[in-house]
Amino acid sequence: MTRHVVVIGAGPAGLGATTAAVRAGARVTLLDSADQAGGQYHRMPPDAYEARRPFRVCESERCDWWPGAAVWALERRDSGPPRVHVVRGPDADGDGRRRCVLRADALVLAPGAHDRVLPFPGWELPGVVTAGAAQVLAKGERVAVGGRVLVAGTGPFLLPVAASLLDVGAHVLGVLEAGTAGALLRGWARRPWELAGQAGRGAELGAYAARLARGRVPYRTGRGVVEARGDGRVEEVVTARLRADWSVVPGSEQVLTVDALCVTHGFTPRLELPVAAGCALLDGFVAVDGDQATSAPGVYAAGEVTGIAGAPAARDEGVVAGWMAGGGTPGRLGATRRRRDEGRAFASRLAAAHPIGRRWADWLRPDTIVCRCEETDYGTLRDAAASRLDARAVRLGTRAGLGPCQARICGPTLAELLDTNPHHRPIAWPIRLGELANPPAEPKEGT
Structure with missing residues (x-):
């Protein structure tokens, strides 16, 4: 019987999983809340997307591509992967x-990551x-x-963000890296031979740096x-020199006029979703x-949820x-596994070179908003x-943390x-009470 694999997330990890599962002979349902596959890394203007049609696996007879599909809950079962609860369709008024x-023989979680922004006075402007x-x-x-x-x-x-801004005509005043030069050098220079397989990444960063230099x-x-x-929007920012622990060096403040x-x-x-599925975490990742x-039966994970290492x-x-979720032969994909391991080593290097300084909270004032949805300030917290x-x-x-963004x-x-x-949120995506009141659509045959 053909295995059914559900892949959540259509970025590089999800597309890689879909392609491999199809090649292994499985039938795949690929879900993403966006209207286009590719994630942030492959984002392009709509006209260019239509011209290039870069993700042909979505058109495979074995792939059922669901754009605009949000997974709002995973329901654990006594055995096998959890049931996948999805809402699909327009979201303007419900x-x-x-x-x-959806019921599947295996589940691949590839939901990706989003920017982390530490609060500071005025960050809600x-x-x-x-x-x-x-970007x-x-x-x-x-x-x-x-x-x-x-x-x-x-x-x-x-670097790529600044380069993208230059390409669309913005005047980029500068790029400020909070990490000190010494911290970056220690993180990246330690055991340099481990970076031998990452020459492509170095060339990519070099190209971005060259673009900034030209600009x-x-x-x-x-x-x-x-x-x-x-007054009503950001007009200026205060920058300061930071120590290795991100505490501010007194007297180093400078003011810049900006409009963004x-x-x-x-x-x-x-x-x-990984937490809802019962996946164990290690150092903040799956x-x-x-x-x-993962530790959950029938559940696999890939991409940024296992470590921030980039699209490749x-x-x-x-x-x-x-490949494994689709029933592929164990032990295959030797070259892919070696590149994957090199990528994991790169993720560890990246985390070591760019840690969050423990003194970042020194930037906060009592009236600094820490939860934007509920406007909870630091003093209250x-x-x-x-x-x-x-x-x-x-x-x-x-x-704090109980507003619309949960x-x-x-x-x-x-x-x-x-x-x-x-x-830990049982409901992973906003869903209306009216939608919950309506019975779910019957799953397709075999799902």
């Missing part, structure tokens, strides 16, 4: 969305955007988020944005074995996961935590400030 339930959002507009719509833009945070992702964009290490100011600020402090894996299998590594992980209530009571009392944005911040689990 009309046309329908609820479906219009014009302050995540670096990922700026979505630049790559997908050919629109710049502003005319005078500063890019700040930490990690190599700052006369300065790149500064050990400096970050500690405040944004403006792009900021990212690394990435947060989207762990809501723990997997050599076949990309995510694709290799997806190929291994899809700190006072509630000082009352010695447990973390759950603090969140209920302050409403802690997707502020969750990692709250986890550090309150020592909580930011990913």
